[in-house]
Amino acid sequence: MEQRIGSGSQPLVEGAGFDPAFVPGLTPPASAAPKGPLEKDDPAAADPDEAVPEEAATETEEPEDTRDAPEDAAADEAPVDGPVFEAADRRARIVADHRGVRLCLDDQECEFRWDEIAAVETESPRFGKRFTVTVHTPDRRWYPIEIEAAARSRFTEWDEQLDAVLDAYFEEGAAEEAEATAEAAAAEKE
Template identity: 75%
Template sequence: MEQRIGSGSQPLEGAGFDPAFIPGLTPPASAEPEDVKDEDVTEDADSEETDPEAVDEVEEEAEEEAEEEAPVDGPVFEAADRRARVVADHRGVRLALDDQECEFRWDEIGAVEIEFPRFGKRFTVTVHTPDRRWYPIEIEATARSRFKEWDEQLDAVLDAYFEDGADDADVKEADAEEADAE
C-alpha cells in the first residue's frame, strides 16, 4: 500500500487566508509579485520626502528640539545611581528606572515629595499628579551626606519652576486687597 508524505491539500487563498480579501475586488495577498510591492513602498517614501508640508513639519520639530537642548540659566537637580535617575530642570521632572522612563511637565505636576529614611541610603522622590496618581523612584546615595545636598538642589529647582506657591501668593494678595476695600 502506498502512503503519501506531506499534505495533499493546496494552500488556502482568498478569504480563508486573508481577511481583507473580497472576491472580485481584491486579488489574494500571495498573487502580487514582490517587485511591485517594493516599487510601491519606494514611491510612497519619495512622495513624502518631496511633500512641502512634511518638510515643514520636520523642520519645526528640529527647531523645537534645538530649543529644548539649548542651555537655560537656572537651577538643575540631578541624582542617579546604577539603576535609577531623576532630573528636574526648566522642562519638568524626568524619572528613569532601568529601561523605563517618564517625563512630567511642570503643569502636569501637583506636588513633588522627597523622603529619606532615618537609617539607610535610599533617597525617594515622588511626583504627584492632580489626578491623584503618584510616581515614586528611589535613588541609592553613596553617602548619607548627599541627602542634604540633594534636598537643597531640588528645593531650588522647585522654587524656580514650580508655580504652586505663586498661585497661593496671588490669592493672599487678592484677599488682602478685598479686606482693605471693605
C-alpha cells in the same frame, strides 16, 4: 453506553490561548477569515517581478519638509539658565529642570511637565542611604523613586538642589488650580 476516546475539550479559536496579543476588552480576537484577493490597481499588490518604474515612484512620494525639525530639536536642547537637579544610582535616575520632572528606573521612564504636578515630596531615612522622591499628580496618584546615595551627606545637598528647582519652576497656585479642576471633574463624573 458510548465512550469517547481523546480530549473532550474544544480547540481554542479565539482569546489569549490562540493569540498571545489578545487582551479581553481591548483588542478584538484575531479573525480566521481568509483575506480577499489583492487588487491589481495597488502597486504594492503587484507581482514582485513587475517593478514600478522609478519615475512613477518618485512622483507619488511627497518630499519631506525638514527645515523646521532641526530648529525645534535645537530649541528643546537649548541650555536654559536655571537650576537643574539630577541624581542617579546604578538603577534609578531623577532629573528636574525647566521642562519638568523625569523619573527613570531600569528601562521604565515617566515624565511630568510642571503643570501635571501637584506636589513633590522628599524623604530621607533615619538609617540607610536611600533618598526617596515622590511626585504627586492632581488626580491623587503618586510616583515614588529611590536613589541610593554614596554617603548620607548627599541627602542635604540633594534636598537643597531640588528645592532650588522647585522654587524656580514649580508654581503653587498652578498646582492648586490643577487639583481643583481635577476634583471638579471627578465630582461631575459622580
